[in-house]
Amino acid sequence: MKYRKLGNSGLIVSEVGLGTMQFGEDMQMGGLGQEETNEMVKFALDHGINYIDTADVYSLGESEKLLGNALEGIRDEIVLSTKFRLPMDENINHSGATRVNIMREVEASLRRLKTDYIDLYQVHSWDPYTPLEETLRALDDLVRQGKVRYIGLSNYMAWQAATALGLQERQGLEKYITAQMYYSLVGRDLEHNFMSFADYHDMGIIVWSPLAGGFLSGKYDRNNPPPENSRFAEAGQFVPFDIDKGFEIVDALHKVGKRHGVSPARVAIAWTLSRDNISSVLIAARKHKHLEDNIKAVDLELSEEDLELLDEVSDPGVPYPRWMVLQQAMAEDPRARTLEPEKFEDGGPWEDLRFKKMPLEE
Numbered sequence: 001m002k003y004r005k006l007g008n009s010g011l012i013v014s015e016v017g018l019g020t021m022q023f024g025e026d027m028q029m030g031g032l033g034q035e036e037t038n039e040m041v042k043f044a045l046d047h048g049i050n051y052i053d054t055a056d057v058y059s060l061g062e063s064e065k066l067l068g069n070a071l072e073g074i075r076d077e078i079v080l081s082t083k084f085r086l087p088m089d090e091n092i093n094h095s096g097a098t099r100v101n102i103m104r105e106v107e108a109s110l111r112r113l114k115t116d117y118i119d120l121y122q123v124h125s126w127d128p129y130t131p132l133e134e135t136l137r138a139l140d141d142l143v144r145q146g147k148v149r150y151i152g153l154s155n156y157m158a159w160q161a162a163t164a165l166g167l168q169e170r171q172g173l174e175k176y177i178t179a180q181m182y183y184s185l186v187g188r189d190l191e192h193n194f195m196s197f198a199d200y201h202d203m204g205i206i207v208w209s210p211l212a213g214g215f216l217s218g219k220y221d222r223n224n225p226p227p228e229n230s231r232f233a234e235a236g237q238f239v240p241f242d243i244d245k246g247f248e249i250v251d252a253l254h255k256v257g258k259r260h261g262v263s264p265a266r267v268a269i270a271w272t273l274s275r276d277n278i279s280s281v282l283i284a285a286r287k288h289k290h291l292e293d294n295i296k297a298v299d300l301e302l303s304e305e306d307l308e309l310l311d312e313v314s315d316p317g318v319p320y321p322r323w324m325v326l327q328q329a330m331a332e333d334p335r336a337r338t339l340e341p342e343k344f345e346d347g348g349p350w351e352d353l354r355f356k357k358m359p360l361e362e
Contacts, residue, residue, distance in 0.1 A: 001048025002298045006079065006279050007177035007204025009150055011119065013079050015273055015298045017051035018044040018291075019208065019284035023066045024059025030286050034066055041070040043288050045077065047295050051280055053180070053206070055083035055124060056109050064112035072114060081120035081206075082109050083154060083180075085127060097127035097135040106147055122152040122180055126160050132167060140173040152178035152206070158197040165201060178279060180206040185216060185249050185268055185314045186241040192322050195277060204279030210272045211265055212239050215246060217290075218254055218264025222247055245314075252313040256306045262296070269297035271310050326350040 002015045022030025023037045032040065041052070052071075054063050064082060071078065084105040087095035094101060110116065121142065127135065142148040153161055153176045161179060168175045179198060183190045183205070190205070198205055211217055220226050253264035260267070272281050285291040302310075318326070330336050330343070331352035337344050 001050075001295070003050075004279055005204070006051075006120070006150070007152070008175075008202040009177045009204075011079060011150065013051035013280045014049045015280060016049060016269070016295055017053055017206070017280040017282050018049050019282035020052065020054040020063045020067055021058050022284050022286055023054070024062030026059035026062060030284070032066075032286065034069060037066040038070045040285075040288070040291070041067070043291060044295075045074070047292065049295070050077065051079045051081070053081045053083075053120075053282055054113075055086075056088060056105050056112075057083070057086040057124070060088060061108065061112055064109055068112050068114035075115050079119045080113065080115065081122060081152070082113065082118055083122040083124040084109070085124035096130050097123050097138075098130045099134050099138040102135070102138040102142070106142055110147065117147055117149060119149045120152050120178065121148040121150070122154050122178070125155040126157070132164060133171075136164060136168055136171075136173050140168075143174040150174075150177050152176055152180060154180035155182075158193040161194070161203070162197060162201075165203075176203065178204045178206050180208055180282075182209050182239060183207045183272060183275075184210050184212045184239070185253070185271060185310060186212045186246045187239055188314060188316045191316075192319055195275075198277045203277070205277050206279055207272055207281040209239055210269050210281050210283070212241065212246070215241075216250065216253060216265060216268040218250055218257070221250060249310075249314050252309050256302070256309060259303075259306065260300060262300060263293055265290075266293055266297045266300055267302070267306075267310075269294055270300040270302050271307070273297065274302060274307065327352070 003012050004015055005011065006013045018041070023032050025031045044052070052067065054067055056064060058064070071080070084102060085097050088105070094104070106118070106121065109118065121139065123135065139148070139151045143151065151174055153164065156164070156179065161176070165175060167173070179194070181190055181194065195205070197203070214226070250264060253267050256267045257264045269281055269283065272278065283291065283294040285294065327350060330348060330350040343349050
């Protein structure tokens with residue numbers, strides 16, 4: 001196993017972390033019971049994983065409960081994170097990032113996880129109905145009380161995360177150190193805005209669903225669609241993407257995988273680990289052999305040729321205003337080549353489109 005810093009902190013986590021949405025039955029994402037959970041956790045720890053992520057809403061608390069039982073006696077050996085924000089029952093106040101719900105849910109998570117502290121406590125998504133300052137002050141209180149060590153965000157847009165960090169800095173509140181976000185070869189939207197934000201603020205990205213609900217495992221193609229009981233059939237629609245482009249990407253994964261004698265899934269995870277600002281990539285499986293294959297992605301060194309192929313086939317294009325930012329900062333500004341010459345060794349990160357010669361008409 002290899003390890004990295006968790007965002008802007010001194011905490012060290014494994015390059016791949018264990019996701020736990022498959023623990024419990026209510027979410028129909030795996031249905032693993034207590035015995036299977038115990039075995040999966042032990043298998044992960046035996047293979048060097050020291051970071052496990054869950055959420056209160058996973059199977060409505062069952063995932064946390066099963067995980068807490070599995071960690072009895074070994075809790076201090078791992079970095080444990082969970083999340084709050086989504087509804088746990090029909091009570092209208094048992095949802096959101098309000099102070100009252102945060103205080104309720106952290107206590108409930110601590111009980112289910114059988115621990116007196118959470119290493120990383122994350123807001124599961126932006127709450128448009130609660131004042132941001134209310135959320136941030138409540139989280140700051142939890143850190144000061146010792147119930148939470150660090151805080152993170154999940155599924156925020158860049159402007160939302162920037163607004164939160166600005167408020168935390170101005171008011172001296174505990175700052176978000178991580179962002180748990182969806183990112184994969186068929187879902188590279190994060191590159192348009194959020195990754196540059198994370199780089200600027202030294203915020204670590206924790207990736208969820210690097211295989212796009214199992215689609216990038218390479219098991220499916222145009223003539224072999226996912227069966228009804230597959231993980232992708234259950235979760236794939238949750239991460240929408242162009243299916244035709246997706247099949248092209250899977251073809252490229254097979255090609256790179258054959259070069260190295262490894263699975264497409266391992267290639268997809270290795271590609272994700274090669275990106276900037278990644279603190280850890282969450283992996284999950286129902287079977288040990290699949291988890292082991294995913295874990296081995298940390299040792300897969302992709303060549304420049306491999307990366308270029310995968311980058312090209314999955315290229316989502318560059319939306320505005322990012323293309324204008326790159327145009328002006330990297331193509332038009334003469335300081336770029338002087339201050340960052342390493343970025344121009346292969347022609348540069350952006351071509352000056354104003355002077356691009358058009359082909360002559362015959």
